[in-house]
Amino acid sequence: MAEFNPEKITFKVQRYNPENGGAPHLEKFTVPFNKGMTVLDGLLYIKENIDSTLSFRASCRMGICGSCGMLVNNYPHLACHTQIEEFHSDKLTVRPLPNLSIIKDLVVDLTPMFSSHKQIKPYLIRGEAGMEDPNAEFAQSPQELNTFLQFAYCIKCGICLAACPTSASDRLFLGPQAMAQCYRYCADSRDQGQKERLPLVDTDHGVWRCHLAGACSEACPKGLDPALAIQLLKRQLAAEALGLGKRRPPSPVVPPIKESKPKVPYPDFTVKKEK
Amino acid sequence: MKQTAPRSNYLGVGGWIWAGNYKLERYLYLLHRITGLGMLLFLTFHLTATTVFRIQGQEVWETTMALLSNPWLKAGEYLVAAAFVYHGMNGLRLILQEFGFLLGKPTPPIYPYKDALRKKRLWVVVMMVVIFILALVFLFDFIV
Ligand code: SF4
Ligand code: FES
Numbered sequence: 001m002a003e004f005n006p007e008k009i010t011f012k013v014q015r016y017n018p019e020n021g022g023a024p025h026l027e028k029f030t031v032p033f034n035k036g037m038t039v040l041d042g043l044l045y046i047k048e049n050i051d052s053t054l055s056f057r058a059s060c061r062m063g064i065c066g067s068c069g070m071l072v073n074n075y076p077h078l079a080c081h082t083q084i085e086e087f088h089s090d091k092l093t094v095r096p097l098p099n100l101s102i103i104k105d106l107v108v109d110l111t112p113m114f115s116s117h118k119q120i121k122p123y124l125i126r127g128e129a130g131m132e133d134p135n136a137e138f139a140q141s142p143q144e145l146n147t148f149l150q151f152a153y154c155i156k157c158g159i160c161l162a163a164c165p166t167s168a169s170d171r172l173f174l175g176p177q178a179m180a181q182c183y184r185y186c187a188d189s190r191d192q193g194q195k196e197r198l199p200l201v202d203t204d205h206g207v208w209r210c211h212l213a214g215a216c217s218e219a220c221p222k223g224l225d226p227a228l229a230i231q232l233l234k235r236q237l238a239a240e241a242l243g244l245g246k247r248r249p250p251s252p253v254v255p256p257i258k259e260s261k262p263k264v265p266y267p268d269f270t271v272k273k274e275k
Numbered sequence: 276m277k278q279t280a281p282r283s284n285y286l287g288v289g290g291w292i293w294a295g296n297y298k299l300e301r302y303l304y305l306l307h308r309i310t311g312l313g314m315l316l317f318l319t320f321h322l323t324a325t326t327v328f329r330i331q332g333q334e335v336w337e338t339t340m341a342l343l344s345n346p347w348l349k350a351g352e353y354l355v356a357a358a359f360v361y362h363g364m365n366g367l368r369l370i371l372q373e374f375g376f377l378l379g380k381p382t383p384p385i386y387p388y389k390d391a392l393r394k395k396r397l398w399v400v401v402m403m404v405v406i407f408i409l410a411l412v413f414l415f416d417f418i419v
Contacts, residue, residue: 018279075296099290101281109281150384163297165304168290187381212369213304214392215297223388228378235375 006090009033011042013054014095015105024102026093027051033084039072039092040079043106056106063221066155069162070106071095076159078221097162112171113158116178120200122185125193126250136253138190144251151184151229153222160216160226172205176216176226179207183229186236189251198237207233299399300392307365310358317355353417360409368402 009031016024029050031042040058047054056079058068063081070079072094073087084092100108160176161167167175174182182201186194201207210230217227239245286293291308294301328339342348371377377398378391392399 016282018282024282073296096284098284098286100284102284103281108284146383147381150381153384165286165291165301168286169288171285210373211304211307212300212373212392213297214300214390217390217392218298218301220388220390223384223386223390225381225390228381228391231373231375231378232381234373238374 004085004088005035006033008090009037009042009084010091011046012091012093013043013046013106014093015054016096016102017053017104033090035085037084038080039070039077039082039084039094040068042084042092043079043094054106055104064155066157069097069108069157069159071097071162076162076219078157078159081221097158099161099164099167100158108158110156110158113156113161113175113177116174117156117181120174120178120182120185121193121197122181124185124188124191125196126190127192136256139251139254140189144189147189148184148187150224151180151187154180154184154224155222157221159219159221160224163215163219165213165215166209166211170205170209173209174201174206176210176230179210179233180224180226180229183233186233189248192250198233198240201233202237207237210234298393299396303365303399307362307369310362313358314355314362349417353414356413356417357410360413361406364402364406364409368399372398 011029011031012026013029014024015027016022029046031045034041038061040061043054043056043058047056056068056070058080059065061068061080063078066078068079068081069076071077072079072082073089073092076097079094094106096102096106096108100110100112103109154177156177158177160180164173164176166173179201182197185191186197207230210227212227212231214227217225220226236245291305294305324339324343328335368377372392377395379394381391
C-alpha cells in the first residue's frame with residue numbers, strides 16, 4: 001500500500017451552538033498533516049490556530065478518560081485513540097456521537113448514560129457485615145477474576161450507545177454500557193447483589209430489548225464485549241426462571257494472618273565502611 | 276447566559292436502517308427486521324385474500340387467483356419463502372446465541388480485541404450457508 005502522507009487533511013466538523021440557534025452544519029478546516037497524528041491532534045490544531053470557538057471534550061489524550069468519543073467518518077471512535085492514517089483518506093468528517101443529545105459542537109450530554117449506570121448499582125453489595133466496617137479482603141482466584149475482568153475496563157465513553165441500533169430508537173433502553181456493568185458486578189465472586197440488580201435489567205427496556213446486532217462490541221475502543229455480557233445476563237435470567245440457576249456462595253473473607261513469617265535478616269552493607 | 280436544553284441527536288428508526296461500517300451481524304440484524312416485516316405484510320394480505328375475497332363468491336375468488344398467477348407475483352412469493360427461511364434459521368441462531376450458547380466465555384481483552392461474535396463467526400457463517408442452500412431448494416421448487 002502506498003504510504004499515506006498527504007500535506008493537508010480536510011476536516012469537516014459539525015458545528016452547533018445552542019445560543020445562536022439554527023441547525024447543526026458542517027464546517028471545513030484544513031489542517032497540516034504530520035505522521036502519527038490523531039484525530040484529536042487535528043481538532044486541537046483547529047482550536048489553537050483556526051477557530052477557538054470549536055468545542056469538544058478531551059482530557060487524557062491516551063484512551064483512558066473516555067471523554068473524546070465522536071463519530072469520525074460515520075463510525076464512533078475515541079478521537080485520541082484513532083490515527084488519521086487509519087482512514088487512508090485526506091478528508092475526515094467529525095460529528096458528535098449519535099443517540100445522545102448535543103450540548104455544543106462535538107460535546108454530547110452523557111447524563112442518560114451515567115444515570116443508567118448508577119441505576120444498576122455499580123458497586124459490590126455484600127449482605128450483613130463486611131462493607132460497613134471492612135477489615136480484611138475478599139478471596140478471589142485469578143479464574144474468578146477473568147470472568148469479569150474485561151468489563152472492569154469500561155471507560156464510560158458512550159461509544160457503545162452511539163453504535164447500538166436499539167439505543168437509537170428506545171430512549172428508555174438501559175444501554176450496553178450499563179448492562180455490561182450489571183454483568184460485571186453480578187459475575188464478581190465477591191458480590192451478593194444479584195437479587196437487587198437482576199430485576200433492574202429483566203425488563204422491556206433492559207436485556208430483552210437487545211436483539212444482538214453486535215455493534216456495541218465491535219465499536220468499543222477498550223475491547224469490552226457488552227453484547228456478550230447482555231446475552232449472559234439473559235442466560236442467567238432464563239436459568240433462574242427455570243430453577244436451574246447455580247447459586248455460588250459469595251467468596252469468603254481472607255482470614256487475617258496469624259503469625260507473620262520471621263523477618264528476613266538485614267543484609268550486610270556491600271560497601272564496607274573504612275576504618 | 277441563555278440556558279438551552281441539549282439538542283436531541285437520536286437516530287430513531289434510521290439508526291436501525293443505517294448499518295454504515297459495521298460488520299456482518301449488524302446487517303443480519305437489519306435483514307431480520309426487514310424479512311419479519313415483509314412476512315407480516317404477506318400474512319395480512321394472504322389472510323385477507325383467503326377470507327374476505329373467498330366469501331364474496333366464486334367469481335371474485337377466480338379473478339384474484341388469475342391476478343396472482345402473474346409471474347411477478349410468483350417471484351414475490353418466492354421472496355416470501357426465502358424470507359421465511361432466513362427469518363426462521365437466523366432466528367434459531369439468535370435464540371441460541373441470546374441464551375449464551377455458541378458465544379464462548381468472557382476473556383481478558385488482549386489487543387487486537389476480538390468480541391465473542393467475531394470469535395465465533397464460524398457458527399454464523401455455517402447458518403448462512405444452511406439458509407442459502409434451503410433458499411436454493413425452495414427456488415428449485417418454484418421453478419419446476
Ligand atoms: S463499554 Fe466500551 S464503548 Fe461502552 S462506554 Fe464502556 S468503554 Fe465505552
Ligand atoms: S482524551 Fe481521554 S479518552 Fe480520549
